[in-house]
Amino acid sequence: MEKMARVSTALGGNTLTGRTMFCHLDAPANAISVCRDAAQVVVAGRNIFKIYSIEEEQFVEKLNLRVGRKPSLNFSCADVVWHQMDENLLATAATNGVVVTWNLGKPSRNKQDQLFTEHKRTVNKVCFHPTEVYMLLSGSQDGYMKCFDLRKKDSVSTFSGQSESVRDVQFSIRDYFTFAATFENGNVQLWDIRRPDRYERMFTAHNGPVFCCDWHPEDRGWLATGGRDKMVKVWDMNTTRAKEIYCVQTIASVARVKWRPECKHHIATCSMMVDHNIYVWDVRRPFIPSAMFEEHKDVTTGIVWRHLHDPYFLLSGSKDSTLYQHIFKDASQPIDRANPEGLCYSLYGDLAFAAKESLISSDSNRKPYIGDRRHPIFFKRKLDPTEQFEYISSSSALSVFETDVESGSMDWFVHTAKQYALAGRPLAELCDHNAKVAKGLDRNQVAQTWTMLRIIYSSLGTMSSTNLNHSMGKGSTTLPLMNSFNLKDIPSGLGSESRLDRSKGESRTENILMDSSSTLINNEDNEETEGSDVPADYLLGDVEADEDDLYMMDHENPHAEEQEYSLPQEAFPLRHEIVDNPSALDHLQDKADSPHVSGNEAETVSLTPVESFSLISISHSLYENRLPSDFFNPIVRDTLLFYAEQGDVQTAVSVLIVLGDRIRKEIDEQTQEHWYTSYIDLLQRFQLWNISNEVIKLSTCRAINCLNQASTTLHINCSNCKRPMSNRGWICDRCRQCASMCAVCHHVVKGLFVWCQGCSHGGHLQHIMKWLETSSHCPAGCGHLCEYT
């Protein structure tokens, strides 16, 4: 803490010197203020009211203003201010509503000068006029601001904010007559001191109380405000409407803001609760404070720059009963600890990388990542050299690495996602269908997998012998497949599969020779090769897939964990409550599509018959030398892991859904969740909303399942007055009209409402459906050819 950095600045004659130092106060401070000559500071709090002189090495107590026999509430200060014109003059705001002025020039021990007891509630803030000696302004909890002339006994004028408590008042520095007041309800008012009847301007600055404000010392139109909503906002008041020009989001409610002298864009803030640090922000760079003082151990309650024209010395008082002088040199700069690189993948495998220019320029010559088929593009953003950034001197470069069109194409993904059938039919049919889809897209390995699955899990007597060959065929393809990965010139996705095709042809011919009675051995074979498959591919597999995988892991991991922490506990009861709704929704969704069974039903539909089949097949297997399907579970699991590892979560998740309970227990929940979230994320990035929703619905993971139950509110505006409807969906509170009328029956729709996105006419779902059977024009008669999906 005892940093020895010494700073001195020349300020037109007198020089400020000092170091980071502190002294213990006897009690928590509520506010501090400095004398004009920057040599003394006053500290005020509930049980303290003292003046310290700021020496070279330490603070020295000069004067204790709390005198008298009994402690009075008049000494219990909420705020203190030292006059910037007259160094003998101070004013305090007491928690009991009294405004007290103090004259240090008094010869007696008691320096109390005047007492104004006009406010009914706590006075939150007092403020001297910057150029007028006798003018004092106060703002109180009772909602009034009062202006006092210190030569008179009573207030000169009273300003009523017509709203809740006043939290801060500040005279404009340049504008002689103007002051700003901030309120508990989030408003800021501008007043002309000559016109107590009405404010000049008012605007809502924050959500919740505005705790503080500060006029910019140089730019007279700028006002900074800080609120409970954790924001610091800078307003340009020169225009007719106050315009928010900068906004800084902090981590706790903002108690004080103070512009840094001589630095146009810098502002110091401290917070009301929880956070004890003092931050200095560059308002143009709102995401990271440019400097940070971390000395205090409890909430900082008062900050003030030591001298009007010196940006390097900051004084602060705190609830931890200390008074600090901070030197800018000793401030910690979070920017040094920030990671200046950013990296992101696009949907099609393009990679964007942003970093400091200095890093890039040396690296870009080497191009370590860039293969032959990738072309880097560079964007550079040079900052305006005229701007004098103290800490924002760096410029950054953005590079984008594109993958070439062929390998980057994700068409197969989209097609597969659209065409796969995941539920609603017997397992065998699903597998067949999906195998056909995969084959149609030249993804033979995947097609094989589907076929295998069908054989394993739903083997009927008819297919047993012929299809067994397929399963073996798959097993033996793995050897030639490994070779195919060595051929690097072939674009990975296509290459391996066409290769696979060929090799499969070969292997099939081999397999025909095999006897069906040797299934057992072959299956063991199968297992082994499958096992060796994974590492082999991991080594040889293409870079793209791996990176993709990596990316998804990174991205989804924390997300999934978070969900696991909070959601599952609630998910149960919520689901029970709305158990009726999904089926209703199903009708809505599937009205045009093929009949579709909701997740649970599908499970039971496909499950029961298949289960019985497998029983039969066991009895058959005795006879045919076949094994129960459970036997293959480890293999299937490895297959899925293999696909997921390769970056093809689509296959993994699809198989998972189709097989349902048969395989679910083999794979641990977390992995499944991982796959689901990855796949859903991918689907959503391709804007395949319906499919992602279907996957969510069919998933057996609890954490995934309840994704559908989050944010189920639909906000609508009234069709008459265009205002949001708050209470009910069918009647507008404002215009007292029924907003959603059925265009067919002209009654109010209170249940399912469907409307055309083109002309926004609609009505009861059933009515519209019926109407559309006979006519394609809008039932409202607007002439629109309604489009429903």
Next chain:
Amino acid sequence: MNRLSAGSIGGGGSAASAAGQYRVCGNCRKVPRQEKRVQVSPPLTRGPSAFIPENEVMQANGLDERTNLLVEEYSTSGRLDNITQVMSIHTQYLESFLRSQFYMLRMDGPLPLPYRHYIAIMAAARHQCSYLINMHVDEFLKTGGIAEWLNGLEYIPQRLKNLNEINKLLAHRPWLITKEHIQKLVKTGENNWSLPELVHAVVLLAHYHALASFVFGSGINPERDPDTSNGVRLIAVNNFCVCDLANDNNIENASLTSSNFGIADSLSELEALMERMKRLQEDKEDEEASQEEMDTRFEKEKKESLLVISGAFDDEIVSTDVSRYVEDPGFGYKDFARRGEDHLPTFRAQDYTWENHGFSLVNRLYSDIGHLLDEKFRMVYNLTYNTMATHEDVDTTTLRRALFNYVHCMYGIRYDDYDYGEVNQLLERSLKVYIKTVTCYPERTTKRMYDSYWRQFKHSEKVHVNLLLMEARMQAELLYALRAITRHLT
């Protein structure tokens, strides 16, 4: 005589409370002879409240808006409980009340749903409020709670059990809560609470303690519609003893409206009150009170609150179906003023206010609840119709503030900028008795207390008073608890 009430019916696998067991009402025993044999059910009066005639509740201003709100509430929660009905006299308030309650019970939050309802049960049990307990036993089961827990505190997980201490303190002597209590709960270990969970629990506890005050203060009747009791219900609905509502009033007394006794008397009372209010508002500074004077006034008010309650109560015998949710039932409100040897410092309101500190903390740890509570506090503090009894266009600010601050005063919270002499001038003794009872030991509220103050005032105004008391109490509890959490954090 001892009135016998039907025991709880141990359904749903809980065998702890034997079916058909007879119990003795704790309160009635104290007044054995005054009461004639009273029918257990149906309750004294029909309608949602035993204190307020049904038609008073049903007819109120702004009917349109009110019906809308009630319809909405019915459609979201599937029922309209008596609390909602009584509160609906003050529609504006009801809206923010329901919104915050809905949020803390049903929306995203750190605690699982059954926990929330169980905590509500624990909180209500501190004041033996069987009405709330019944309501949340239902909810608890509906949200998938483990039925075994309803057998009592021995059956719940240690983690929930740990909450007992803070529940007890918060309900009766919140000023005793220290950061050590918080530390004990959040200390890492098997059964620790995370801060967000703890804040959620504290908010729930405070809410249900305060709501119990409202329930007793307004004499809320048990729900009578049968369709809610179709499901599993561990406790019989009607074990709610009539004497809880009206200790020593028989039926005639209950139907006796306050208007036919002492009209002239109460009229002049009202006039005098209004006169005093006016004087307070007009000339504040004619009697410049010295600092010591102010201090003594606060102390005096604090001390006097000590004497306010008449007649000592013994430790009550709590019916078993409530007591199984209560640990250390003997622990009750002990006057802040009667602190004796351990000198607890007065809580200075300005040093830890809801607006500045409480809000920020609560909102940080349990997002959005801060806004809802803030709106509710603000609503109740500013709610006024500018009427007093038969008079219109009255500024009731001083009166409302006196009520609010008096509650805080009893909890040892002092406002520097408030002259506690006002309390003395504005709140008559019978009202103070009522306030003290409702906030500190609501289970002892009687209809007589309710009737005996402000005889000229409308029922809706008395409900308004109850709302103020309830929110003031909740805020006081929250302030103490949150201050302890803040201290733990720093």
